Amino acid sequence: MQSFIILLGLLAFVSSKPCDTEGSGNSELLLSLNKDLLRSLEQQEGLPNPSVHLALRLSDSHSLSMENDHLTKLKTDLHSDIESSLSHGKSVVGILALYTLALKASCLDLNTVTFTVSEKSETLLTHLKKQMEQEKEHIAYSHRPLTNYYQYSLGVLALCASGVRVNNHVSNKLIKAVEHGHLKHGETESVDTYAMAGMALQCVKDSGSHVHNAAELDTALTKIKLKLLASQRTDGHIGNEFSTGLAVQALLAMGSQIEECAASMEAMRTDARRNTYHNAMAISQTLPALQQKSYLHVKTKACLAEDDTLVLEPTEPTLVLQSQTKVALTVEVVTSNGVTASYSVDVPKGSSLLEALELLQGKNVGFTFEKESSLWGPFLSVVIGEQARQSDRRYWHLSADGTSLSQGIRDFKIERAHTITIKNTSY
Incomplete structure (x- = not known):
């Protein structure tokens, strides 16, 4: 009990200064990020990205025509893909x-959005509730979700932000996962998952529907805050460059006004100026945080009198010349049974890892790979003939020099x- 009081005191102490996003040039930086995100719609490969759309809609500036075009693609292309997955019994929470x-x-009426599965038409929210029930039942007998706690938290948040009362048994499973430290990716605690869980449980708390377990809910939220604070590096990042946006969103959503938040904001601005966030998914999680918003703002968004002044300037096509300088790359593959295979290839300096792997595969030395698409871009699914699939709770872990x-x-x-090193890893 004494240690818990000390932790609460720590939270009160660090809650003395508000998050600072003011400063010269910050508004121009935000506008630039907003335009980069909007421009990504023109360059998007594969299915439209709902995370990008979410960030654009939460932003202060808009190009309503481009956003409406993207919304149409979401309602057709992505909708059809999800419907197909649901028809095949896949977990897509x-x-x-x-x-x-x-x-x-x-601001769509979600009750008008339906999926037809096995000739039965049901609303999007009905399917989301069913998916969450399946996840909850899987946790009950295997102590983990069908997918992972990041997706589980997203499901809780989406239901709650849509005005749906989240089943207490569903939210309790997330509370218990926080309590027992199960929000991990592999063996490492996941800042992204803690952040998403924080926003989800804060939404549940704000809805007032979890009163009989209010103390446990408050304890879980306190633990999440402390985990995020403890993950802050000396340079201001919380976790790493790509988890800071969600972490700051969560801290803002949970009502934190902490002095460390200013350092995290500045770290993200520095990254943005260095073009660290060239991936649209990264921008989509960072931009709301830099505008002092979180995904919880979706719950009260009214879509009235929105600014419609965002215009993309024409961009000149750039010719990227491949570097004549070559660097040596060693690729180690560690299979699920611990066997290691090693390969070498010289690649042009500045090549992406994907380009390097394609060069290595082209050498016909026994290295082969297959990839699949995700919101973050392509990821490895098969390497030298061995799969690492979510359905088997495995993935290819990548590291450079350890x-x-x-x-x-x-x-x-x-x-x-x-x-x-490309290692077949369980989680």
């Missing part, structure tokens, strides 16, 4: 929840000699 939040951010990569294979650039 994460993408379904993001789709729900994106439509809610456009340090885990925080970027995907398309975004990580090879600027010097590296040893890249």
Whole structure:
């Protein structure tokens, strides 16, 4: 009890200064990020990204015509893809929840959005509730969701932000996961998951529907705040460059006005000026935080008198010349049974890891790979003939010289000699 009081005192102490987003040039930076996100709609490969749409709708500036065009693509292309997944019995709670939040951010009546599965038409929210029930039941007998706690938290948040009363048993499973420290990716605690859980449980608390377990809910929210604060680095990032946006969103949503928040804001601004956030998914999580907003704002968004002045200037096509400088790359593959295979290839400096792997595969030395698409870009699914699938709770963990990569294979650039380790890992 004494240690808990001390922790509460720590939270009160660090809640003395508000998050600071003011400063010269910050508004121009936000506008630039907003335009980058809008421009990504023109360059989007594959299915439309609901996270991008959500961030655009939460922003202060808009190009309503472009956003409406993207909304149409979400309601057709992404909708059809989700419907197909549901028809095949797949667990899609994460993408379904993001789709729900994106439509809610456009102020659509969610009761008019339906999926037809096995010739039966039911609303989007009905399907989301069913997906969450399946996740909850899986936790009950296997102590983990069908997907993961990040997607589970997204599901709780989407239902709550849409005005749906979240089943107490569903939210309790998330509370218990926080209590027992189960919000991990592999063996490492996941800042992104804690952040999403924080927003989800704060929404549940604000709804007033969890009164009989109010103390447990408050304890879970306190623990999440402390976990996020403890994950802050000396440079201001919480976790890493790509988890800070969601972490700040969560802290703002949970009512924190902490002095460390200003450092996190500045860290994200510095990253933005360095073009660290060239991935649209990264921008979509960072921009709301820099505008002092979180996904909880979707719940009260009214879509009235919105600014419609955002205009994209024509961009000149840029010719990217491949570097003549070559760097040595060693690729180690560790299969599920612990066997290691090693390969070497020289690649042009500045190549993406994806380009490097394609060069290595083209050498016909036994290295092969397959990739799949995600909201963050392509990811490895099969390497040298071995799969690492979500359905088996496995993935290919990537590291460079022993340090885990925080970027995907398309975004990580090879600027010097590296040893890249690709390890089949369970979670």
